[in-house]
Amino acid sequence: MISPQDLESHLTALMGEAVRRLEGFPDLSKLTPALEMPRGRQHGDLATALPLQIASAAHRPPWETAQALASKITENLKGSILAGAIERVEAKPPGFVNFFLTTAFLQEVVKTVLREGPGYGANRLGAGRKALVEFVSANPTGPLSVAHGRQAAVGDALANLLAMSGYQVWREYYLNDEGTQINLLGESILVRAREALGLAAEFPEKGYKGDYITESGRQFAKERPALVRQGGPKAQDAARAFGVRVLTGVIRKELDAFGVRFDRWFAQSSLSRWGFLNRTLNLLKRRGYLYLSEGAWWLKSTAFGDDKDRVVIRSDGRLTYIAADIAYHRRKFKRGFDLLVNLWGPDHHGYIPRLKASVSALGHASDALQIRIIQLCTLKRGAETIPMSTREGVFITLTQVMEEVGRDAARFFFLLRKSDAHLEFDLQLAKQQSLENPVYYIQYAHARITSVLEYQRKQAAKAAGGRVNYERLAAPEELDLARRLREFPQTAAACARALEPFGITVYLQALAEGFHRFYDRHRVVSDDPELTAARLKLIEAVQVVLRAGLNLLGVSAPEKM
RNA sequence: GCGCCCGUAGCUCAAUGGACAGAGCAGUGGGUUUCUAACCCAUGGGUUGGGGGUUCGACUCCCUCCGGGCGCGCCA
Secondary structure, three states: OOOOOHHHHHHHHHHHHHHHHOOOOOOOOOOOHHHHEOHHHHOOOOEEOOOHHHHHHHHHHHHHHHHHHHHHHHHHOOOOOOOOOOOEEEEEEEEEEEEEOOHHHHHHHHHHHHHHHOOOOOOOOOOOEEEEEOOOOOOOOOOOOOHHHHHHHHHHHHHHHHHHOEEEEEEEOOOOOOOOHHHHHHHHHHHHHHHHHOOOOOOOOOOOOOOOHHHHHHHHHOOOOOOHHHHHHHHHHHHHHHHHHHHHHHHHHHHHHHHOOOOOEOOOOHHHOOOHHHHHHHHHHHOOEEEOOOEEEEEEHHOOOOOEEEEEOOOOOEHHHHHHHHHHHHHHHHHHOOOEEEEEEEEEEEEEHHHHHEHHHEEEOOOHHEEEOOEEEEEEEOEOOOEEEEEEOOEEEHHHHHHHOOHHHHHHHHHOOOOOEEEEHHHHHOOOOOOOOOHHHHHHHHHHHHHHHHHHHHHHHOOOOOOOHHOOOOOOOHHHHHHHHHHHHHHHHHHHHHHOHHHHHHHHHHHHHHHHHHHHOOOOOOOOOOHHHHHHHHHHHHHHHHHHHHHHHHOOOOOOO
């Protein structure tokens, strides 16, 4: 029996063979046979629309082509290693060929899952390659918002998916520890510190308000009273450094509580400290992509599809934000990463062309940098929408959401929609421990399996010892579960390829549904020892995949609920 | 003004250019002496915002209009 991992590659090879043997067709070598997952079971376990493509290439009726192709494939199947895996091949109008798997093959899937264990579902998409996922990267000027929470959930899951695909993965947080915003942070803290000591101070116009700044100011005044009294640039610098340190600590703690760990916090300031920034700008000049105009240095980003060129060095000699960003991304490549994934908020989407242009100007393939926009969330409690206003400083933080609905529900809900689509997050629903809440639906399946396994352990004698007869798994609900298990590796690979973890939540819901249906109709532990043993293996396999999927999402797989 | 995203069932959302546009929730009606009822089963619900085009085939691609969101700095 062919192993489930090899099914698709052998099948496409077989299809290619059949295409070559079709008579009366001109050159079809350009066609690459592709398999799809049919939507309805009546269309088989795997399908291809290849006849429709042949028909359009050869100007022949698709139905005739489908029949010819199906019979050629059936012919080739004889004597092939797929013989035992594919029950039958069917041509269906207008021009599909559908493949139905054998019961024996589906039983083999269950065995494979158990043999592979936690490694089941891995693929070699990124074997030998290094990927860097940069996400969250919020300015250290306050606690993380819900938007950052979604970025954290998506980024962490994405990193897990890439690791499952064989990439060596780094999670990185770009720490913006210098520049206008950070200067403002320092000023705000220094003012609060002076206030704490009863000194006169004028709060900057666009300064950071909020309790955490006031608190930091008080702390700073306590630690460095002399410096605060003295004021001036030295105090400014110290207050800024103090603020970055304190607020980075806050963010780190919040992410820790959310279960997201970064391999590195990359400080923006380190780029200029090493002189790397200047070397990068010089490189761009040498390559001819930096020119002087109106007293400023511009990046010729229009050469790579941007709307207009961008200022990199201002006429007063100061650098713009993108200067550091260009150097940072050059650094990423120099560190040996082949794939750079950046997750950004929607307010940065206009920034994509210029950063991609920068990468091209540096001589790298622009495909190597993949930027994904993570859309915002609307928070609701039932029918009531929770207003968000950054300007007023009134916003719900990630920590508040986590405290209200719990870490698992928060992480799962953030992944419940495609990441570039707006997400409606109903706190009331996420908090509910009921059938309406999809995260509990999945976790419940996992806990239920543990419960059955424990029950069986207590009964001890009911399962047959030694070899398990997988042929006893033949009920429709059992085979449907095996079909679901088979889909997991493909689903994970597709999600990794698309850099979009959302598909895993859909998959897990379907798998949990399959389990609950099976559970409702069949007793696992029965008076039939052989059947009991086989069903125990089946639910163990389901549990392995449920756990693997939940792990990818960073959601716990509880033994008890 | 220029650019990007979105518009699908009452609500929230799916659907690598493919088969009859599918799920969950809400609605209605059922199910447990037995391993977790946080579960299962049945059922109604659609001119995919409007119009045109490309295609054997369009929710998907192109044009246009309507409606909603966002971005357009020598800010980050």
